[in-house]
Amino acid sequence: MTVRVILLFLLALLALRAVGRFMGGLSQSARGDAPRARAGDTPVKMAKDPVCGTFVVPGKALSATSGDGTVWFCSEQCRDAFVRRG
Ligand SMILES: [Zn+2]
Numbered sequence: 001m002t003v004r005v006i007l008l009f010l011l012a013l014l015a016l017r018a019v020g021r022f023m024g025g026l027s028q029s030a031r032g033d034a035p036r037a038r039a040g041d042t043p044v045k046m047a048k049d050p051v052c053g054t055f056v057v058p059g060k061a062l063s064a065t066s067g068d069g070t071v072w073f074c075s076e077q078c079r080d081a082f083v084r085r086g
Contacts, residue, residue: 049073050071050082052074052078061073
């Protein structure tokens with residue numbers, strides 16, 4: 001009788017632990033970082049091509065200097081159009 005109670009107690013303890021781990025995992029994923037903020041997806045501030053509206057990565061795209069600073073373009077065509085426009 002007593003052994004059975006102890007066994008039941010141990011089983012209940014294990015079950016509680018499992019539930020606790022499960023709940024912990026849930027709350028962890030709930031408050032965890034948003035999927036888009038994963039490491040590797042470096043949050044790059046994108047620049048908008050003012051001609052066609054495409055978002056480009058500054059430093060990798062074509063650039064031109066305007067009164068507002070440096071402007072980035074997806075292609076030479078867009079840059080030319082921007083420069084010609086003034
Ligand atoms: Zn463009």
